[in-house]
Amino acid sequence: MTETREDIYGEVSAIIQEVTGMQAADVSPKKSIVDDLDIDSLSMVEIGVAVEDKFAVEITDAEMPKIVTVEDLIDHIEQAMAARD
């Protein structure tokens, strides 16, 4: 797998923008997805589903609440991809 953390961030940011209509400048790694970006729970589900489809990884219902920041989401994707590959 050649995808860098930077690549993953770019794709996650694009997904967040697509789902929420937010601008790229509003998304940053340290921001809390629900509190800072003000994303409602169903939009968060949609981001999760889009991430699962894009990266072929799973985010279980138990894992979802532990993902708070954009960075947490990227960490999860990296770990899940490493475990898969």
Added chain:
Amino acid sequence: MNGILTGKRLLITGVLTPSSIAFHVARLALENGAEVVLTAFPRVSLVERLVRRLPGPAPVVGLDVTDPEQLGNLADRVGEHFGELDGVLHSIAYAPPAALGGNFTTTTWPDVATTLRTSTYSLHSLSIALLPLLRKPGSSIVGLDFDSSVSWSEYDWMGVAKSGLESCARYLAYYLGPQGIRVNLVAAGPIRTMAASEFTKEPGDDFYATWQAKAPLGWEADADPVARACVALFSDWFPATTGEILHVDGGAHAVG
């Protein structure tokens, strides 16, 4: 694809997340030969993503079940996909936070009204809106219930709404029976869906453990057995059953 729903056309509401009971009903229905159309609210784009995970195509129609205009043209919008329906899944419930979570004694009428309108009256309004498309005789309306014969911690006005849903289903069974339309509910044990997370804040809390211990068959909080029961009720294998509440709860309701 062959299965007990071959040739059946179903409208399925309530696909909200991948863990929704309705998502599992749609999956199993497709696997068993049905064609399905899904309704979506509030995020149509989310439901469209979830459709790609189903084992077959499913058109998506937006539907806010509390909007009379959307209900008024629902049959026309569904009719663009299917000229006739053999079944409808009602998997719709909502209560504002003020009507749940231990707030029962202080809930005010506007929040109660929202709960009842969305969770109880919608079985009536959805069924009547789709009546022109329902095959007569032979159609099956199935709703999702949670046992309301007793009170539950924190379920509050949703419990009242489910009592109303049970009665509403019996009246629909009475009024639609002469046209050969069956109306039944499936009372599921607790499942970890987004709807359930609104009143059980801690995943794996005592509520699930208690249910598992009480149920003679045990209870894994798995949506699949619930979806199977719905599929069975949509099939031709319950031709003389209406106004019924089928418990899919590991048998917990039957023991004290």
